[in-house]
Amino acid sequence: MTMCNLMGDTEHKGCVLVVEDEVFLAMELEAALTDGGFRVLGPAASVRDALDLLTSECPDAAVLDFNLGRDKVTPVALQLKTLGVPFVLASASSAAELSRHAVLADITNLGKPTDLKRLVAAVRALHA
Amino acid sequence: MMLEDLYRLLKSGHVQAQGVVDTMTQPIVVLDQNFCVSTANNAFIRTFKIERDDILGENFFSLGDGQWDITELKNLISSVIPKAAAVIGFEVKHDFPVIGPRSFLVDARRLIHPDDNSTNILVLFDDITVRQRHDAEMEFILSETRHRMNNLFAVVRSIAMQTSIEDRTARDYRETLLGRLETTFRAQEIAATNDAADFEDIVRLAVGELGGDHLLCNGPAVELESAKVLSVSLIFHELTTNAAKYGAFSVPGGEVHVEWALQADPQGQTYLSCEWREINGPPVKPPERKGYGTKLIKGTSAQLHGEVELIYAPAGLSALLKIPV
Structure with missing residues (x-):
């Protein structure tokens, strides 16, 4: 398992990957996380974009939507797991649907519409 | 017997x-x-x-x-x-x-x-094999519908939250909000019912009735895949809203010229290179602060892996858009 290098400098702002295909929601998540003191990687609108971003930079945490157009976010979740990056979901999908994917089974889903304060707090808890 | x-x-x-x-x-x-x-x-x-x-x-x-x-x-x-x-x-x-x-x-x-x-x-x-299959399909459709409703509500809420309320009247807020919602729903409808859409059609639809004789389009036929329809619609909707407030669509003689061409980069990726140019409008000066409309144009272009440049020339705003197709 490859672990990310979490040893940043003291100025290190937590970097959060955002994967969301609805542009309005992606921008809202980005703004909320930026206001919360994080730096946003992305937002990525597709599985391919997210995986591309992960080859260039390893974030400290991630926020994932589940349905990305016709694809599911699972390959990104698996890659994050391999990299040891903790993540939360922000998806309108039911718990039953999500639990069908082993990699998402124990992951917190903040739901959609997403309470942004809760989201930032959840990401902060991951990052801590 | x-x-x-x-x-x-x-x-x-x-x-x-x-x-x-x-x-x-x-x-x-x-x-x-x-x-x-x-x-x-x-x-x-x-x-x-x-x-x-x-x-x-x-x-x-x-x-x-x-x-x-x-x-x-x-x-x-x-x-x-x-x-x-x-x-x-x-x-x-x-x-x-x-x-x-x-x-x-x-x-x-x-x-x-x-x-x-x-x-x-x-x-x-x-x-009961068929009945069970039918029930399972119904359950799937219902769950999918619930999911889409939640998603839709999240989008509506997000647009309402991000449409700024500062320095504007309630009427202006309502019009801006409804404009964004209508563009979004119309684009989603097109994307859901078609595999691809014609770029010029999308531009004309996003500009709407403000265009008419004041919108001059010139470029080859370009098919946009359905996944890009919403983003492109939003970009042209926001440009139109801006032109209606401060630019060429705010005066009777103003015109917007939209010209585009296809280009290939050395890696073989084809780009749609498009210019939105406003003429005969009121004198333009760069905005004092970056509004949500501008952020939306930039954010949407980035989502398309494209680039957009807004040039606030005194004679009229130009927007240069480059997106992979």
Whole structure:
């Protein structure tokens, strides 16, 4: 398992990957996380974009939507797991649907519409 | 009564009873006290694709590879005669050798007899395979609909939250909000019902009635895949809103020229390179702060892996958009 290098400098702002295909929601998540003191990687609108971003930079945490157009976010979740990056979901999908994917089974889903304060707090808890 | 008449009566009664059983569309078998098949109706023969001669007199639980030899069902049916009990709606899921995977609800009852000492059991089969598949499809559609409703609400909420309320009237806020919502819904409708859409059509639709004679489009036919329709619509909607407030669409003689061409980069990626140019509008000066409209244009372009440059030239705003197609 490859672990990310979490040893940043003291100025290190937590970097959060955002994967969301609805542009309005992606921008809202980005703004909320930026206001919360994080730096946003992305937002990525597709599985391919997210995986591309992960080859260039390893974030400290991630926020994932589940349905990305016709694809599911699972390959990104698996890659994050391999990299040891903790993540939360922000998806309108039911718990039953999500639990069908082993990699998402124990992951917190903040739901959609997403309470942004809760989201930032959840990401902060991951990052801590 | 002559013996012959009695025989005829009994025979016609038997024929009628067999007729009733055969008319039933549900598969039915009658078992004797040893669970051997004494009668099977046509529906049973048809449903399980078997020969009548192969099953008459055979033990029910050993039929067709012992597919009914299910301990629980066996115990239930065994209790039907001694306890005058009935088995109702016992679900059997089985991958049958000839007919494949099926689900049945099985009913077993003691056959009614005037002396109340019948030792025969009537077993009915209700094939619920199709019903279950249908229920599963309905459940899937409902869950998908719930999911889409939540998603839609999240989008609406997000647009309402991000449309700024500062320095504007309620009327202006409402118009801006509705403009964004309508563009979004219209674009989603196009994307959901088409695999691709014509770029010029999308631009004209996003600009709407403000365009008319004041919108001049010039470029080759370009097909936009449906996933890009919403983003492109939003970009041109926001440019239009801006032009209606401060630019070429705010004065009678103003015009917007939209020109585009396809270009390929050395890696073989094709780009749509498009210019939105406003002329004969009021003098333009760069905005003092970056509004949400501008952020939306930039964010949307980035989502498309494209670039956008807004040039606030005094003679009119130009927007240079480059997106991969």
